[in-house]
Amino acid sequence: MRRNRFLAALLLSLLAPLAWADRLYQVEVIVFRQAGEPLPASQLAPDDWAAKSQNIDGFAPQPLALQVEAAKLTPANGYEVLLHKSWSQNVGVNPSRVALSNGEPQLGHYPVEGTLTLQQNEVLNLDASFWANQFDADGLLTASEHLQQSTRLKEGTLTYLDHRSLGVLLRVSPL
Numbered sequence: 001m002r003r004n005r006f007l008a009a010l011l012l013s014l015l016a017p018l019a020w021a022d023r024l025y026q027v028e029v030i031v032f033r034q035a036g037e038p039l040p041a042s043q044l045a046p047d048d049w050a051a052k053s054q055n056i057d058g059f060a061p062q063p064l065a066l067q068v069e070a071a072k073l074t075p076a077n078g079y080e081v082l083l084h085k086s087w088s089q090n091v092g093v094n095p096s097r098v099a100l101s102n103g104e105p106q107l108g109h110y111p112v113e114g115t116l117t118l119q120q121n122e123v124l125n126l127d128a129s130f131w132a133n134q135f136d137a138d139g140l141l142t143a144s145e146h147l148q149q150s151t152r153l154k155e156g157t158l159t160y161l162d163h164r165s166l167g168v169l170l171r172v173s174p175l
Contacts, residue, residue, distance in 0.1 A: 022092030023120060023174055025155075026062045029085055029100065030070050030169040031112055031130050033145075035078030038132065039165040041146035045131035047108055050099035053115050059087040059098070069158070069169055079167075082112040082132055088175055095119045095127075106139035114147075118172065124153040128161055128168060 064070070064086050073079035083102040090096065095117050103111030114130030132145040147163035153172050161168040 022090040024088055025091050025118070026065075026086065026088050026171075026173045026175050027098075027116070027118070028062070028064065028066050028171050029083065029116065030066055030073070030081060031083040031102075031114070031132075031147075032073045032167050032169075033080045033082055033132060034163075034165055034167055036165060038134070038143070038145050040134075040143040041131075043144070043146075044141050045109055045113060045133055045144040045146070049109070049113055049129075049131065050101075050115060053097045053099035056085060056087045056089075056098050056100055059089050062086040062088050066158070066169060066171060082166075083114075083130075089118070091118045091120045091124070091172075093119065093121060100130075106135050107141070109133050109135075109141050111135075116170075124155060124172060126151050126153050126159075126170070126172070128170070130166065130168065132166055 064084060070081055070084050073081050083100060085100055089098065097115055097117040099115050101110035101113040112132055117127040119125045127150045129148045133141055134143040136142050145165050147161065147166040147168060149161045153159055156173040159170045
């Protein structure tokens with residue numbers, strides 16, 4: 001009996017690292033503005049908004065699977081899509097942080113910029129931080145809306161992150 005417990009413990013200790021190995025996921029994100037006046041954050045987007053992040057341009061692009069959802073986010077329905085991207089990346093025990101942006105850069109900032117951090121432990125964890133920026137005629141950053149949220153994700157399920165004036169639709173699916 002004691003030997004069986006030892007063998008079971010040994011087997012679990014050998015297989016446990018495999019359970020937490022990096023897995024390849026398709027990540028798709030839609031950032032959108034909701035109807036109403038933009039609600040600026042108390043602080044502008046930081047100059048180092050993408051620090052310690054990998055740019056998703058280095059990841060394999062994936063076909064957009066949330067086109068039906070994006071098509072509903074129209075001005076007629078009170079929405080404006082600011083960013084819609086899809087890529088594949090490995091996610092594991094160590095946090096994987098990526099930087100996303102959309103639009104023409106002005107003095108180090110984009111009209112839409114943000115980071116996603118994914119980590120797989122017992123569950124899939126997400127930290128999201130996005131800024132929708134406004135610039136003056138000289139390209140100086142004058143106002144930023146900021147959405148920042150952390151949540152647990154269920155693989156393959158569409159997740160909605162809500163902010164007063166911004167929203168995010170996100171799906172992380174295993175490949």
